[in-house]
Amino acid sequence: MTAPSVKRVELDYTGSERLTMNMGPQHPSAHGVFRAVLTLEGETVVGVDSVIGYLHRCHEKLAETLTYAQYPSIASKTDYVAAMTSEFAYVRAAETIGKFEVPKRAQYLRVIVSELQRVASHLLWLGTWCMDMGGALGGGATIFLYCIRERELILDLFESLVGARLLYGFFQVGGVRYDVPDGWIASCRETVDLLDSRISEYEQMLEENPFFMARAQGVGVITRELAESVGISGPLLRGSGVNWDLRRSDPYSSYEDFDFKVPVETAGDCFARYRVRMVEFRESLKIVRQALDRLPEGPISSRPGLKSVGQTRVPKGETYVRVEGARGEVGCYLVADGSAKPYRMKWRGASFSNLAILPHIIPGHKVADIVAIMGSVDPVFGEVDR
Amino acid sequence: MTADQARALIAERFADAQVEGSAPIVATVPPDRWLAFAQFARQELGCGFFSFLTAVDWKDQGLEVVARVDNLDHNVSLFMKTRLGPGVSACASLTSVYSGANWMEREGFDMFGIRFEGHPDLRRILLSDDWEGYPLLKSYAVDTPHPPYR
Numbered sequence: 426m427t428a429p430s431v432k433r434v435e436l437d438y439t440g441s442e443r444l445t446m447n448m449g450p451q452h453p454s455a456h457g458v459f460r461a462v463l464t465l466e467g468e469t470v471v472g473v474d475s476v477i478g479y480l481h482r483c484h485e486k487l488a489e490t491l492t493y494a495q496y497p498s499i500a501s502k503t504d505y506v507a508a509m510t511s512e513f514a515y516v517r518a519a520e521t522i523g524k525f526e527v528p529k530r531a532q533y534l535r536v537i538v539s540e541l542q543r544v545a546s547h548l549l550w551l552g553t554w555c556m557d558m559g560g561a562l563g564g565g566a567t568i569f570l571y572c573i574r575e576r577e578l579i580l581d582l583f584e585s586l587v588g589a590r591l592l593y594g595f596f597q598v599g600g601v602r603y604d605v606p607d608g609w610i611a612s613c614r615e616t617v618d619l620l621d622s623r624i625s626e627y628e629q630m631l632e633e634n635p636f637f638m639a640r641a642q643g644v645g646v647i648t649r650e651l652a653e654s655v656g657i658s659g660p661l662l663r664g665s666g667v668n669w670d671l672r673r674s675d676p677y678s679s680y681e682d683f684d685f686k687v688p689v690e691t692a693g694d695c696f697a698r699y700r701v702r703m704v705e706f707r708e709s710l711k712i713v714r715q716a717l718d719r720l721p722e723g724p725i726s727s728r729p730g731l732k733s734v735g736q737t738r739v740p741k742g743e744t745y746v747r748v749e750g751a752r753g754e755v756g757c758y759l760v761a762d763g764s765a766k767p768y769r770m771k772w773r774g775a776s777f778s779n780l781a782i783l784p785h786i787i788p789g790h791k792v793a794d795i796v797a798i799m800g801s802v803d804p805v806f807g808e809v810d811r
Numbered sequence: 812m813t814a815d816q817a818r819a820l821i822a823e824r825f826a827d828a829q830v831e832g833s834a835p836i837v838a839t840v841p842p843d844r845w846l847a848f849a850q851f852a853r854q855e856l857g858c859g860f861f862s863f864l865t866a867v868d869w870k871d872q873g874l875e876v877v878a879r880v881d882n883l884d885h886n887v888s889l890f891m892k893t894r895l896g897p898g899v900s901a902c903a904s905l906t907s908v909y910s911g912a913n914w915m916e917r918e919g920f921d922m923f924g925i926r927f928e929g930h931p932d933l934r935r936i937l938l939s940d941d942w943e944g945y946p947l948l949k950s951y952a953v954d955t956p957h958p959p960y961r
Contacts (some may be wrong), residue, residue: 477937478936478939481938483946483947486951486953489953490953650859651910653859653883654911655909655911656860656862656863667883669883674883674886745890747862756862756863758877758879768867769868769947771877777914778861781911
């Protein structure tokens with residue numbers, strides 16, 4: 426008996442061979458279900474095809490079948506990491522067409538929860554992004570656990586306000602559903618002070634770590650022109666040198682009452698996006714403090730005591746409203762036909778447009794950099810796929 | 812550039828456009844001027860920011876394609892609209908003007924079946940490739956099942 430012959434394979438080490446690699450749909454760095462079909466030349470990515478839609482529920486068709494009173498709590502399932510701002514966009518659209526008034530106290534409460542939500546969302550981003558870059562940060566999970574610990578405090582606040590920790594149903598057309606319970610303002614102040622003191626700790630941990638800097642600086646550069654043409658928004662757009670924040674440029678819900686800075690970085694890389702978000706932490710906390718200080722007395726809704734879900738009717742008309750969510754411009758294009766349900770609703774998910782930047786910036790980078798770039802884009806797939 | 816200057820410029824260059832409002836400016840152009848209007852919006856009105864593109868199904872009156880762009884430096888917002896007409900599902904693609912139109916038009920194709928002419932890679936984006944029908948059309952029933960389930 427002869428030994429089986431071994432077939433020799435000649436390998437080409439010149440690097441000219443192209444390899445197609447599937448990243449996902451289940452990949453820890455995607456923070457959701459996302460498949461990237463990569464074309465590699467050695468370790469360098471030369472092409473990327475993004476496959477999305479795994480979480481598609483057709484929110485836009487769903488909205489046509491639900492009334493103005495029902496849909497806000499479903500809207501929170503688009504961007505489930507920042508559910509408050511998703512609800513905000515929808516109710517604002519209905520209020521704009523119907524010219525429903527929103528009492529000042531409700532406007533301030535909306536600002537408070539939106540800013541707390543932004544902090545909670547950014548905390549989750551920071552924790553998961555740093556965990557993605559794992560080993561370089563000395564264990565990796567440290568900062569993730571710190572961030573989750575802090576985020577819990579905000580979720581506790583939401584729980585005592587609404588009764589839910591992640592998906593709220595706090596907004597309703599004409600105002601908000603719940604007023605703050607006794608002692609909430611005091612515990613909110615405590616949390617805000619605590620968070621404020623922790624942020625410099627993270628900055629120190631990260632920015633004094635040469636591995637973190639090497640992985641973030643100069644990686645995934647987005648130029649201003651590309652940023653605008655693709656339509657990315659939020660911290661990504663501001664990281665590419667565009668001074669554009671809807672809270673400042675197109676104020677809504679009394680944002681003009683508050684004093685805050687809009688951070689802008691010009692480098693356009695992962696580090697710039699990180700810096701923008703780190704400043705936004707502090708600015709959001711600053712807004713929450715101001716809103717708590719000046720929280721007006723009065724009703725929390727101009728349309729209290731709704732008895733049936735079909736009672737909110739919006740006259741014929743159409744509008745597009747946008748709010749500055751944690752990930753950027755969350756927009757709702759609403760066409761109303763005078764009935765209790767919208768005729769057409771288009772959801773502009775910030776993550777959808779933000780994710781569309783990937784095929785433009787990934788080619789030319791190494792495979793390991795994809796993880797850093799994906800994390801810095803901070804997509805939430807509920808909002809990408811809707 | 813202010814919104815009023817932008818309106819005046821649109822009226823001067825696109826006599827067949829219907830223009831309303833100022834924040835945002837809503838301009839409706841004929842479908843054959845769609846691409847030219849987008850180029851004009853980007854180059855001359857400075858609307859470089861591509862917010863979104865979608866469509867509305869007006870049943871018997873056909874589909875309307877809607878896009879929103881902004882000039883971030885001067886805070887001018889422009890809504891571009893075009894009516895494709897009854898039974899028409901072809902429209903010029905804006906991908907040569909705005910990179911963001913790529914995914915948005917794929918979604919428009921996926922949900923409304925609009926064929927964006929000139930799109931480099933027009934295929935479904937959110938639904939699977941073997942999906943039948945276009946869910947956001949008003950003729951697509953929601954109360955009847957669409958087997959097989961997947």
